[in-house]
Amino acid sequence: MLPLMCPQDVDPKTKPQRSDERDCAPQARKSWKLGLSLGLNMSLIQAIYLAGFGMSAACIQYWNFNAHEVLLTLFCVVFGVMSVSSIVQYIPDSASGHHSAMEVFRLIDQVSKIDATKPTGRIESIGDGSIHFQNVHFWYPHRPEVRVLKKLNFTIQKGQAVALVGFSGSGKSTVIQLLQRFYDPQGGAIRVGGQDLRDLNVAWWRKQVGMVGQEPVLFDVSLEENVKYGYPEATDAQVRDAAQAANMDYVFSGAVKWTDRIGLRGEKLSGGQKQRCAIARALLRRPQFMLLDEATSALDSTSERLVQQAMQEARVGKTTITVAHRLSTIQNSDKIFVMSNGKVVEAGTYHELIHMDGNFAKLAARSL
Numbered sequence: 001m002l003p004l005m006c007p008q009d010v011d012p013k014t015k016p017q018r019s020d021e022r023d024c025a026p027q028a029r030k031s032w033k034l035g036l037s038l039g040l041n042m043s044l045i046q047a048i049y050l051a052g053f054g055m056s057a058a059c060i061q062y063w064n065f066n067a068h069e070v071l072l073t074l075f076c077v078v079f080g081v082m083s084v085s086s087i088v089q090y091i092p093d094s095a096s097g098h099h100s101a102m103e104v105f106r107l108i109d110q111v112s113k114i115d116a117t118k119p120t121g122r123i124e125s126i127g128d129g130s131i132h133f134q135n136v137h138f139w140y141p142h143r144p145e146v147r148v149l150k151k152l153n154f155t156i157q158k159g160q161a162v163a164l165v166g167f168s169g170s171g172k173s174t175v176i177q178l179l180q181r182f183y184d185p186q187g188g189a190i191r192v193g194g195q196d197l198r199d200l201n202v203a204w205w206r207k208q209v210g211m212v213g214q215e216p217v218l219f220d221v222s223l224e225e226n227v228k229y230g231y232p233e234a235t236d237a238q239v240r241d242a243a244q245a246a247n248m249d250y251v252f253s254g255a256v257k258w259t260d261r262i263g264l265r266g267e268k269l270s271g272g273q274k275q276r277c278a279i280a281r282a283l284l285r286r287p288q289f290m291l292l293d294e295a296t297s298a299l300d301s302t303s304e305r306l307v308q309q310a311m312q313e314a315r316v317g318k319t320t321i322t323v324a325h326r327l328s329t330i331q332n333s334d335k336i337f338v339m340s341n342g343k344v345v346e347a348g349t350y351h352e353l354i355h356m357d358g359n360f361a362k363l364a365a366r367s368l
């Protein structure tokens with residue numbers, strides 16, 4: 001019988017609440033049923049064994065059956081029944097396994113509209129390197145009732161450090177996803193160096209973009225392999241340069257070695273160390289565009305300062321688009337776009353926007 005763990009069992013002095021009793025009642029009924037069915041099951045098996053051995057003994061003693069053959073037959077039947085019963089207990093799981101497998105195959109068979117493996121699309125230079133969102137309308141295909149971007153317009157020049165800010169749900173992360181071409185806009189166009197993003201080769205374009213998100217995707221392999229992920233042919237000197245640019249001081253001081261495995265999802269590293277590893281990985285490919293989506297939001301102020309410092313040095317010569325809630329992290333941006341309800345409602349430098357006394361000033365007041 002399974003033990004019943006109810007709050008009142010933990011501390012007998014505690015007077016049980018009525019709601020706790022109600023919570024435990026279905027569990028108690030379930031445990032009783034489970035115990036009873038297990039007990040009956042075991043009794044039935046033992047009764048069958050008893051009958052089998054009794055019959056075998058009778059066959060040998062009274063009807064002169066060959067003992068060797070009787071025992072052989074008996075054990076064949078016993079082990080056969082045990083095997084069948086152990087298979088039968090998995091029948092309910094096979095139904096859910098079948099359902100899960102169908103889901104996995106459905107996903108595998110799904111043809112993506114934006115296929116990075118296709119050799120189609122232009123592979124060229126990025127022109128003047130500007131990014132222009134031109135009357136972009138967008139909604140997530142499985143949620144058409146929520147119009148996320150509504151006639152979004154903004155331009156980013158090559159080499160600029162730009163920040164996207166705004167209240168939660170205003171569409172900032174969606175802009176970052178569109179830039180990586182996870183989706184295409186339903187209306188308007190995103191132009192890179194004057195060319196429609198849809199006309200560029202997907203794999204080539206994604207190589208031009210480095211992305212650091214809030215929770216970097218790290219693997220349980222060595223620190224070096226994690227940094228080289230996406231560019232395994234990088235030389236040692238290139239890896240060192242990227243690490244230096246990303247301020248990975250913990251590897252230069254020897255606190256973590258290049259060969260150390262960093263655990264599942266990088267659990268052996270601190271938040272700041274993980275983030276700087278992700279920045280080094282992004283920089284190693286020398287992307288022309290860096291996308292930072294809340295890259296420092298989960299960090300304490302010391303780690304954040306280190307990551308910020310790393311980004312300041314690493315962003316030179318690159319176009320950087322940062323999504324941030326902590327406005328202190330974007331003070332040095334060349335331009336800040338304030339988004340509200342899928343549109344840009346204000347644009348300017350930090351000081352210009354603060355003095356406008358609009359949405360940005362409200363956000364700044366909240367983040368104090």
Ligand SMILES: Nc1ncnc2c1ncn2[C@@H]1O[C@H](COP(=O)(O)OP(=O)(O)OP(=O)(O)O)[C@@H](O)[C@H]1O
Pocket residue numbers: 140143146148166167168169170171172173174175
């Ligand atoms: N994968 C998705 N599928 C469907 N709807 C989504 C998806 N991701 C975001 N949305 C919706 O799109 C809208 C904009 O979300 P988005 O994440 O771009 O906003 P945000 O400004 O980045 O918000 P936050 O600051 O909270 O991260 C929200 O209404 C959100 O519910």
